[in-house]
Amino acid sequence: MSKAGFEFVERAPKAELHIHIEGSLEPDLLLRLAEKNSVVLPYKTLQDVTSAYQFQDLQSFLDLYYLGASVLVDEGDFYELMWRYLCRCRNEGIVHTEIMFDPQTHTRRGVSLETVLSGFSRAIVKAEQEWQQSVLLILCLLRDLPESDAIQTLTDARPLLQQITAVGLDSAEIGNPPAKFRKSFEMASSWGLRKVAHAGEEAGPELIRETLRALAVERIDHGVQCIKDPDLVISLAETKIPLTVCPLSNIRLKVYDRLEQHPILQLLDAGVRVTVNSDDPAYFGGYLMENFRALDRSQGLTEIQARQLVRNSFSGSFLPHNRKTQYLDQLR
Ligand code: ADE
Ligand code: ZN
Numbered sequence: 001m002s003k004a005g006f007e008f009v010e011r012a013p014k015a016e017l018h019i020h021i022e023g024s025l026e027p028d029l030l031l032r033l034a035e036k037n038s039v040v041l042p043y044k045t046l047q048d049v050t051s052a053y054q055f056q057d058l059q060s061f062l063d064l065y066y067l068g069a070s071v072l073v074d075e076g077d078f079y080e081l082m083w084r085y086l087c088r089c090r091n092e093g094i095v096h097t098e099i100m101f102d103p104q105t106h107t108r109r110g111v112s113l114e115t116v117l118s119g120f121s122r123a124i125v126k127a128e129q130e131w132q133q134s135v136l137l138i139l140c141l142l143r144d145l146p147e148s149d150a151i152q153t154l155t156d157a158r159p160l161l162q163q164i165t166a167v168g169l170d171s172a173e174i175g176n177p178p179a180k181f182r183k184s185f186e187m188a189s190s191w192g193l194r195k196v197a198h199a200g201e202e203a204g205p206e207l208i209r210e211t212l213r214a215l216a217v218e219r220i221d222h223g224v225q226c227i228k229d230p231d232l233v234i235s236l237a238e239t240k241i242p243l244t245v246c247p248l249s250n251i252r253l254k255v256y257d258r259l260e261q262h263p264i265l266q267l268l269d270a271g272v273r274v275t276v277n278s279d280d281p282a283y284f285g286g287y288l289m290e291n292f293r294a295l296d297r298s299q300g301l302t303e304i305q306a307r308q309l310v311r312n313s314f315s316g317s318f319l320p321h322n323r324k325t326q327y328l329d330q331l332r
Contacts, residue, residue: 023280078119
């Protein structure tokens with residue numbers, strides 16, 4: 001089989017649009033920070049951690065993901081977490097990245113938003129200075145908490161908004177409809193934030209429709225369940241609403257049994273603006289290039305498909321028009 005598609009992605013400058021920074025917490029850093037901050041975890045060794053990472057569904061993952069995030073306490077911890085991911089970006093040719101973080105996961109443990117953002121910003125500024133890394137931040141609201149909590153989080157973040165580009169919605173999808181967050185998203189939008197939301201990861205296509213209707217988001221995170229609704233696929237292709245798809249995540253959370261069944265290339269060929277992303281790479285077995293590699297091995301990525309996926313990562317981003325054009329011109 002030709003490797004031209006994968007090799008194109010390896011060489012090309014790329015963007016990543018769906019990564020939770022807390023999901024890039026590798027087991028070695030997790031154990032070190034737990035020890036440093038005296039956080040008791042049910043793991044002693046790296047082997048304990050990796051063998052615990054066997055998930056049945058989204059909720060069983062979220063339980064360990066929130067437990068893991070509890071080792072992040074001081075400014076230096078947030079700096080180190082961000083710095084490690086940005087070094088990974090440099091190694092993988094991810095020239096632009098839009099990074100989600102979950103403030104409520106930290107503030108509910110008494111860690112301030114200032115501490116979180118100060119650590120992140122120190123790493124981001126260093127990467128911008130050292131290798132011109134481009135980074136935007138997405139503040140994600142946890143949909144399993146009440147909307148009053150989301151509004152409080154946004155209000156607390158208001159003085160720091162120059163560091164944040166977009167608002168997002170994540171955590172447990174089923175039982176937490178988007179309409180619950182209508183007010184928060186309207187407020188965020190009136191303050192100039194762009195809007196994204198997870199939808200159609202586990203729950204069906206109707207949740208994607210509802211999310212677009214209730215929150216007027218510009219991008220859907222995951223969205224793979226749209227494949228069950230051919231009219232929705234046509235409408236997503238026509239409106240060019242990007243879907244930030246995460247192949248390895250969907251396997252590890254049992255959305256699909258095997259990557260051979262994953263609909264990403266079918267959606268791409270139907271004209272939907274899909275992108276490849278890593279979601280929570282420390283939990284799901286790989287960063288961005290590993291997702292491309294797994295997709296290529298299972299379905300064979302043609303050079304045309306590879307080029308379109310990488311182009312989508314820039315055209316679906318929140319970069320200003322001129323910066324998008326500069327990157328896209330490098331991909332002709
Ligand atoms: N938070 C971190 N990863 C997530 C995912 N895949 N779905 C929903 N919430 C998340
Ligand atoms: Zn996600």
